[in-house]
Structures are given as structure tokens and as C-alpha cells.
Amino acid sequence: MKKILLIEDEVSIAELQRDYLEINDFMVDIQHNGDEGLKQALHGDYDLIILDIMLPGMNGFEICKQIRAVNNIPILFVSAKKEDIDKIRGLGLGADDYITKPFSPSELVARVKAHLSRYERLASNQPTNNMLSIHGITIDISARKVFVNGEEVAFTTKEFDLLVFFVKHPNQVLSKEQLYERNWGYESAADVSTVTVHIRKLREKIERDPAQPKFLETVWGAGYRLNV
Secondary structure, three states, X not given: OOEEEEEOOOHHHHHHHHHHHHHOOOEEEEEOOHHHHHHHHHHOOOOEEEEOOOOOOOOHHHHHHHHHOOOXXXXXXEEOOOOHHHHHHHHHOOOOXXXXXXXXXXXXXXXXXXXXXXXXXXXXXXXXXXXXXEXXXXXXXXXXXXXXXXXXXXXXXXXXHHHHHHHOOOOOOEOHXXXXXXXXXXXXXXXXXXXXXXXXXXXXXXXXXXXXXXXXXXXXXXXXXXXX
């Protein structure tokens, strides 16, 4: 039975969504506060999260951002905010869908099923033993784990994806624009400058001296290159 976390401050709406989901054989937990919702999302073992934007405490955008940094499970925004900019921002932060209130509860159930099915297909297509190794760095792609000199090091979702992209394109100069488009997409609420921030974080985790990187090199005026 799939387990869903519903973060919604309107009690009547949350209970209606829960009832429809439970009728369709989902287990549902509810949180009405943003801060508590984030804690439960990060520490609970959920298959999908349904998230409002306007919440007491932390708002849905920030919750989505923090969840997506460590977890790839489906996230669905359900919100009364109808402006395109809110939809673009939510999807840019990594949400998988954006449903505008009011909506049919059966539509919500259908979308939940569709996203869970898509997630399972993607997971099943991952190789069971897909390993990359370079410069004392071992990457287990299927488990999304990174080991540096034999020690496991925590990487956020974007850091992991960026590292894998570099390792799969060794000795190639990759521009900031290429890296941004590949790992964030131009619909993202971020901008190209986020690449620089993530490169710095990668160096802190894989280089012996991040101030004088040996592996992840800056090619001035062109981009970055992972030397092998």
C-alpha cells in the first residue's frame, strides 16, 4: 500500500482528499502546519507528497525546495494560487504537478496514480548495478550514493546529478549554460549563477584542496572540465 503525506492547512479539504485517497487504497497522513509538514516529509517513508502553498509556518515553495534537495519522490502542488508565475515557480523547484483549487477529488486521485506509476517505471528502468568510478570517487547511480576515498559523502539531488553529468562527460569543457539547461532546465526559478554555487559545493566534497582544484577545473571564459 502506497503511503502519502498531505500538507494542507484547510481541515475540510485535507479530510476530503484523504477520504478519496483512502478509498483508492492509499495510506494518508495529514499535517496542517508547514514546519511540521517538512519534518514529517523528511523523516517519514512516503511514496508521494501533496503540498499546499499557503501554510502556517513554512510555505509550500520552501518545503518543496528542501524535500527536493534530498529526495526524488513525486511532489504535487494543490493550491488556490492560479497565477502562472506560481505554477512556473512550483514546477521549477522540482514539483511534478500543479493542481489549482477547486478541483475534483477524483482528478487528484487520477494524477496521484499517474505520477506514482511514472515514478515506478523510471525506477524499474534503472540498472541494478550502475557504478561509476573516478579519482577515488565511486558513484552508485541506482542507490544515488557517493563514496569519496571509501567514505560515503552526502550529496543533494542537484549536486549528485551534476557530478554524474561531469563523470559521464570527462575531459569535455561544459559551459554554465549547458550545465544549467541539463540539470535545472530553463523553466527553473533559479538562474545560471546557481551553477557556480554548485560547482563550489562539489569541489568542497571531492577535492583535497577546493581552492586549488585538480579534478574539476575552471576553463576561463568557457566553463568547467572534469579531468581524468
